[in-house]
Amino acid sequence: MDLLALRYFQTVARLEHVGRAAEKLRVAQPSLSRTLARLENDLGVPLFDRHGRRIRLNRFGAAFLRRVDRVLAELDDARQELDDAAGLERGTVTVAAESLLVLTEPLRTFIPGHPLVDVRLSQSSAEGMAERLRSGDVDLCITSQPLSGDDIRSRVLLDEVVMLCVPSGHRLAGRGRVGLADLEGEPFLTTRPGYWQRALVDHLFAKAGLELHIVCEGDEAAVLFQLIDAGLGVALVPSLGLRADTSPTVVWLEVDDPECRRVLSVAWREDTYLSAAARRFREHTVEHFRAQAEAGPGRADQGPASGGVTG
DSSP states (O other): OOHHHHHHHHHHHHHTOHHHHHHHHTSOHHHHHHHHHHHHHHHTSOSEEEETTEEEEOHHHHHHHHHHHHHHHHHHHHHHHHHHHTTOSOEEEEEEESOGGGGHHHHHHHGGGOTTEEEEEEEOOHHHHHHHHHHTSOSEEEESSOOOOTTEEEEEEEEEEEEEEEETTSTTTTOSEEOGGGGTTOEEEEOOTTSHHHHHHHHHHHHHTOOOEEEEEOSOGGGHHHHHHTTSOBEEEEGGGGGGOOOSSEEEEEESOTTOEEEEEEEEETTSOOOHHHHHHHHHHHHHHHHHHHTOOGGGGSOSOBOOOOO
């Protein structure tokens, strides 16, 4: 049994597909199959149930995978800790977020000062982020929903009002402030279930006993205002978007409910080693939003306005 065999097993166990695992590992499929067979022979038990070309992790494999994940994570942490102790100004930080738009400005100031740090981003729901943190696939998560897990810690980056965006000619456009009852029957644009915008609008409407009418659900925040302007519907949008507001086509209205807010946080696992690169990026992101808050809310306190793009 060697480390290479364990890494091969881990990849196959997660994908439950030898062909896809071979592609990901960049090895020949017959070689990967032989390595798995030798590992099972060394252990004296089968790790997978095989049905033709299909494989499924069995109870022996599931128990072994839990241990392998811990062993390989410890070794990866040890290597990273030694690199950090040696003062190497390089590293990799992997970040997952519900919307990548919130990371564009922190990255704009982080990357020039850390040219040897490899930043990798991905988009995920809150449930997906919690799972990826637990599995060690990502170092940090930028989330607008609490992530479950006793070993997950977080720091608040931003606590902001969420507002209603409507087309400039909408019946509510001149109101300045609206109640939830005013929104019953309105066509809503929102995200798929699992993302914070959907969780918020579902909660607000359920609490008020109102029926939510969704006409569009997706993940492309950049196209949201174009859809509002086209008259497709209305949407709840964080007031952070007012800072980049340049278009006169969308009107922002306050929602008369104290729970209509978004709390943005950075989360990480407390029980694993966080690389120097990941720690630097975490602190840089915290400082970015702290400085932004100290700079003042800008247009967010100026009342209803026309809209831009946000995440």
